[in-house]
Amino acid sequence: MLEWTWPEISQATDKLPQSFIAAQERKARSEASGAECPSILVVDDEVILADSVAEILNISGFCAFSAYNASTALQITEGLRPDFLLSDVMMPGMNGVDLAIRVRRMLPETEILLFSGQAGVADLLEVAREQGYAFELLEKPMHPVRLIERLRRMRRA
Amino acid sequence: MFHAEPDLAPDSTATPEMPFDSPGALLAAIVESSDDAIVSKDLNGRVTSWNDAACRIFGYTAKEMIGQPILRIIPPGLEAEETAILERIRTGAKVEPYETRRLRKDGRIVEVWVTISPVKDSAGRIIGAAKIARDLSERKRMEQRLIWSEKLAAQGQMAASMAHEINSPLESIINLVYLARRSTPPGEKAHAYLLSAEGELDRVAQLIRRVLGRYRELAGQPQVYLHDLVDEFLTVHRPKLHACGIAVDCRYEDRRPVRVNGAEFALTFSNVVSGVLHIMPQGGILGVEVRERTTARGEGIEVAIRMRAKGMGDNLQGRIFESLLGKGSQSGTGEGLSVAWEWPERHGAEIAFKSCADSDAAISLFVPFA
Structure with missing residues (x-):
């Protein structure tokens, strides 16, 4: 009889993305060389989306990392202390707004942007606002050029 | 039996409360003023009386019908219904009210709700039947409209x-x-293809944003010039219309803005235009005129869309209607169509189809100033 063990689901979803180590090394290199390379953590449960945004930002002068759920994102944030957090809102488990509130408490300096293509997000943002946390919401889909412009403007401001 | 003409001659001895000289005359007047067709026939199925409403509903005058077989208004295939009715009436039984179809003089079918009862003479003998027919066309149209709007709303969601x-x-x-x-x-062909693909994807993104615009609608609508919205739409879509062999002729004569949700208007307009594309496969002319107009709804701006299709037969009007409603065609994209109906309703605006010559069709979008 063939024996088969299902892998633990948490192993698959909580694993740090491949890009993480590379991005961490790049950030360290840029810091050592003195060149400015703002770090950004991109969080989305859609793997292709998170990775493609991170890759675009990496070729556009950022040090970008991706995470596919909020709890992994929290772990990365603690270690990385990114300049930016760009997170999807509707995700399984902890949603993007709750993640944003935790990151704001932990790292008040980190600029936070939420992005979503779903309905029902306005209610979550309103709840956060009542607790004293206001976040900017970007609409999906957003052309990469517009996203990069937005991040650079925030960096200068 | 009913009299065809009510006796309205004033009687000098009658009180004002009783203007008729007999109960029969009063009854005849009631029959004549009824909205329902009230007709009678003998046991051979020949018409013996025919009121005004029967003229309106079936198109025949009393003169044309009295003495003629009632079969004239029975549509082909339903003749057996009449035979069965007469048999039942002869036995003195009433025919339970039922829904059926009748044939008008102009050949159109009219949906009616009929009640048939036997008519007896003073000796109690059955001498014929009285039929009351209610025209259901308006109710049917309303029902159809409701079914469509529900279908469209579901598609929209x-x-x-x-x-x-x-x-x-x-x-x-x-x-x-x-x-x-x-x-x-940058020099490679693939680079150019990908650049075009990016442009097309941006259009898809815009479309989805418009679709969702309704649900994320911000409170308060700005004042806009409808010709700006029309022009913005045509700027993006002129190349596509051109590729389909459709020439665009625009006239903008509106000098006042209206309060309207731009995204919703654009979506309604865009769906009307895509409906146009589907019914004009061989090309033609699309005329768009934006002008001030006064209608029953007051003053406002009308966007009149006229089409002249090349190589099309008649009933372009019917086809565009079906195309826009997604009825019996593949062209309907529910969301916009639902907007096309819901949007005017929610904004006191109006979408109307106008009848024209066979190869022409016109649609009017009217937005009042108020």
Whole structure:
């Protein structure tokens, strides 16, 4: 009889993305060389989306990392202390707004942007606002050029 | 039996409360003023009386019908119904009210609700039947309209939820195409293809944003010039219309803005235009005129869309209507069509179809100033 063990689901979803180590090394290199390379953590449960945004930002002068759920994102944030957090809102488990509130408490300096293509997000943002946390919401889909412009403007401001 | 003409001659001895000299005359007057067709026939099925409403509903005058077989208004295939009715009446039984169809003088079918009862003479013998027919056309039209609007609303909700689901994969595709273009040398053909793909994806993104615009609608609508919205739409879509062999002729004569949700108006307009594309496969002329007008709804701006299709037979009007409602055709994209109906209703605006010559069709979008 063939024996088969299902892998633990948490192993698959909580694993740090491949890009993480590379991005961490790049950030360290840029810091050592003195060149400015703002770090950004991109969080989305859609793997292709998170990775493609991170890759675009990496070729556009950022040090970008991706995470596919909020709890992994929290772990990365603690270690990385990114300049930016760009997170999807509707995700399984902890949603993007709750993640944003935790990151704001932990790292008040980190600029936070939420992005979503779903309905029902306005209610979550309103709840956060009542607790004293206001976040900017970007609409999906957003052309990469517009996203990069937005991040650079925030960096200068 | 009913008299065809009511006796309205004033009687000098009658009190004002009783203007008729007999109960029979009063009854005849009631029959004549009824909205329902009230007709009688003998046991051979020949018409013996015919009121004004019967003239309106069936198109025949009393003169044309009295003495003629009632079969004239029975549509082909339903003749057996009449035989069965007469048999039942002869036995003295009443025919339970039922819904059926009758044939008008002009050949059109009219949906009616009929009640048939036996008519007896003073000796109690059955001498014929009285039939009361109510015209159901208006009710049927309302029912049809309700079914359509419910269908469209359901399609609209489905399209909106699909749009939400599409946003994430669409963002991924936009990103991947952007990455692919960035990795391709600018001189290469692939680079140009990817650039075009990015432009097309941007259009898809715009469309979805418009679809969802209804649900994310901000409070308060700005004042806009409708010709700006029309022009913005045509600027993007003129190349496509051109490729389909459709020439666009625009006239903008509106000098006052209206309060309207731009995204919703654009979507309604865009759906009307895509409906046009589907019924003009061989090309033609699309005329768009934006002008001030006064209608029953007051003063406002009308966007009149006229079409002249090449190589089309008649009933362009019927086809455009079906195309816009997604009825019996593949062209209907529910969301916009639902907007096309809901939007005017919610804004006191109006969408109307006008009858024209066979190869022409016209649609009017009217937005009042108030």
